[in-house]
Amino acid sequence: MSKDYSKYTISYNYEQRLAKYDIEGSIAHSKMLSKQNIITEKEFAIIQKGLLTVLSEIDNQQFIWKPELEDIHMNIEFRLTELIGEVGSKLHTARSRNDQISLDMRMYIKDLNILAINKLILLINKLVEVSEENSDIIMPGYTHLQRAQPILLSHHLLAYAEMFLRDIDRYLDSYKRADVMPLGSGALAGLPYDLDREFVAKELGFSSLSNNSIDTVSDRDFILDYSYASSTTMMHISRFSEEIIIWSSEEFGFTNLGKQFTTWSSIMPQKRNPDFAELARGKTGRVYGDLFRLFTILKGLPLAYNRDMQEDKEGFFDIADTLNLTLEIFSDMIGSLTFNKSKMLKAVENSYVLATDIADYLVSKSVPFRQAHKIVSEMTDFCIKEKKYFSELELKDYKSFSEKFDKDIFDITPLYSVNKRDTYGGTSENQIKNNIANIKSRIKLIEKQII
Ligand code: ARG
Numbered sequence: 152m153s154k155d156y157s158k159y160t161i162s163y164n165y166e167q168r169l170a171k172y173d174i175e176g177s178i179a180h181s182k183m184l185s186k187q188n189i190i191t192e193k194e195f196a197i198i199q200k201g202l203l204t205v206l207s208e209i210d211n212q213q214f215i216w217k218p219e220l221e222d223i224h225m226n227i228e229f230r231l232t233e234l235i236g237e238v239g240s241k242l243h244t245a246r247s248r249n250d251q252i253s254l255d256m257r258m259y260i261k262d263l264n265i266l267a268i269n270k271l272i273l274l275i276n277k278l279v280e281v282s283e284e285n286s287d288i289i290m291p292g293y294t295h296l297q298r299a300q301p302i303l304l305s306h307h308l309l310a311y312a313e314m315f316l317r318d319i320d321r322y323l324d325s326y327k328r329a330d331v332m333p334l335g336s337g338a339l340a341g342l343p344y345d346l347d348r349e350f351v352a353k354e355l356g357f358s359s360l361s362n363n364s365i366d367t368v369s370d371r372d373f374i375l376d377y378s379y380a381s382s383t384t385m386m387h388i389s390r391f392s393e394e395i396i397i398w399s400s401e402e403f404g405f406t407n408l409g410k411q412f413t414t415w416s417s418i419m420p421q422k423r424n425p426d427f428a429e430l431a432r433g434k435t436g437r438v439y440g441d442l443f444r445l446f447t448i449l450k451g452l453p454l455a456y457n458r459d460m461q462e463d464k465e466g467f468f469d470i471a472d473t474l475n476l477t478l479e480i481f482s483d484m485i486g487s488l489t490f491n492k493s494k495m496l497k498a499v500e501n502s503y504v505l506a507t508d509i510a511d512y513l514v515s516k517s518v519p520f521r522q523a524h525k526i527v528s529e530m531t532d533f534c535i536k537e538k539k540y541f542s543e544l545e546l547k548d549y550k551s552f553s554e555k556f557d558k559d560i561f562d563i564t565p566l567y568s569v570n571k572r573d574t575y576g577g578t579s580e581n582q583i584k585n586n587i588a589n590i591k592s593r594i595k596l597i598e599k600q601i602i
Contacts, residue, residue: 162222162461165468167209170223172258174206176251177227179354180334181242183347189245194238201235202227202242222461224248245346247338249368249456256463257329258355260377263471264326265601267381270478271315271322272594277485278312279587286583289565290405290495291504298502301565304490305587306578312590314387319597321380329373332357336364339455368456371449374467378442381474382435388481389435392428395488399425404494409487412480427484434473441466499565503531505541508568509560516555526553 178199185195205227208214220226225248232239282305292302332352335342341364348360361367398405408425416422444466448459506527513523530552534540549556573579576586 157218157221160221161218162464163216163218163220163226165465166223167216168468169255169259170209170227171206172255173223173227173251174202176254176258176334176355177242178202179351180246182354183350184241184244186350187345187347189344190238190241194241197235197238198231198242201231201239204234205230222248224251245337245342245344246334247336247368249338250333250336250364252460253333253336253368253370254355257331257333257357257373260329260373261326263377264322264329264380267322267384267474267478268319268597268601270475270482271319271384272597274478274482274485275312275315275590275594277482278308278315279590281485281488282308282312282583282587285490285492286580288490288492288495289499289569291498291502292578298498298504300507300572300578301499301504301568302578303569303580303583304495305583309583309586309590311387311391315384316590316593318380318384318387321383322377323597323600325373325376325380328376330358331361331373332359333361333367336361336367339365339368365455369452369454371445371460371463374463375442375445375449378438378445378467378470381470382438382442384474385431385435385438385477388477389432391481392425392432395428395484396425396432403498405491405498407489407491408484412484412487427480431477431481434477438470438473441470496565500542501540503534503541505563505565505568506531508563508571509541511571512560512563513553513555516557518553518555 181190181195181198181202184190185192190198205214208230214226214230216226217229220229228239228242231242286303286305288304289301290304290307291298292300292307332348332355334351335346335348352358352360361370395406395408397403399408408423408428410423412425412427413423414426416424445463448462452459509530510520510523510527513526514520518526530541530544530549533552534544546556546558546560549560570579570581573581576582
């Protein structure tokens with residue numbers, strides 16, 4: 152007897168999360184078959200009842216999965232026929248597993264997109280809340296991880312809100328791409344029955360029909376779309392995590408994480424490690440890997456369906472699970488952050504981040520910008536040599552660099568610098584207030600769109 156290699160071909164063990172979509176799809180399909188007189192109304196009623204029983208068996212973990220039936224489609228159909236007899240085998244009329252799996256995945260991805268959007272809304276709301284609570288904190292803004300110019304902490308945090316809003320846009324787009332009804336494509340060429348595809352689409356809440364049956368059973372772009380959108384969200388989360396890790400180091404000391412988001416070192420008693428942020432950064436690599444797995448599976452496939460496509464699921468499910476849990480944890484983690492206001496301000500004061508403002512001051516006294524830049528650069532060299540900050544210079548020191556300096560140079564403080572940057576999108580208190588109002592109204596619009 153030859154060896155049993157069914158382990159290699161089965162998928163029922165990891166695709167059970169699709170069962171409810173599979174059954175919902177089957178009910179809509181058989182309802183349409185009865186409407187088109189392909190099966191009788193009575194047969195439909197029996198099939199529907201049977202399918203609902205199967206679903207409740209699956210939900211209650213009473214369902215006995217048969218490995219030899221390979222996937223959920225065959226397992227469900229087999230059990231249905233066990234329950235209701237011969238009529239159960241009419242369910243698969245005018246359908247192929249090739250269009251069926253596309254339907255299940257599309258329905259699941261539509262839900263996943265809405266889930267991701269809702270989780271991102273919570274995260275953005277949290278960022279807005281934390282920004283409002285800490286609206287008076289000034290910190291150095293960085294370029295090249297060197298102190299550059301004073302900014303409001305809220306401005307920095309809300310930069311992430313913008314990224315997450317763009318992410319939402321990507322999920323809305325991904326939703327749109329998944330929202331195409333594939334049933335009626337059959338194995339690849341369409342079906343020799345008088346089907347009402349519009350009816351099925353309506354039953355299942357799809358906005359349009361797929362246009363080419365060959366493309367329909369070959370297309371996995373909609374899974375890539377969601378996976379790419381998720382990879383981008385994870386990349387944003389990873390950058391944020393990196394900053395949380397740096398900011399909570401002793402060297403920076405800008406922020407403390409809630410205790411529940413740190414863990415103790417098993418050997419060094421003084422340590423509190425930002426493990427959740429580190430894991431989020433690490434899991435980003437895992438999600439990228441899953442995305443590339445999918446690209447690689449698809450790259451050489453001739454049209455139409457090929458069994459390779461079954462390998463699209465585990466990585467994609469891993470993306471969904473990783474993303475959903477990460478987003479949930481991240482919202483809570485952001486809410487747990489406390490900021491060290493004085494340390495952040497010190498980092499502004501004990502630096503030369505007001506250099507640009509001083510150059511702009513000279514420009515306002517009609518010194519050409521390039522010349523002003525040179526003067527302030529010389530001043531900075533001088534201060535570094537003398538181990539001083541600008542705030543410790545006297546007017547005569549200033550004047551030794553340029554006669555244009557006057558006592559109003561002392562008006563230039565970190566807060567002054569922040570509020571001077573009042574261009575749309577800038578760091579001034581005024582702009583941040585506008586930005587927060589604007590974020591809130593964009594969220595409202597999104598909420599309206601997804602109801
Ligand atoms: N389990 C399969 C998949 O995920 C379902 C489609 C099977 N189609 C086939 N012709 N064997 O792709």
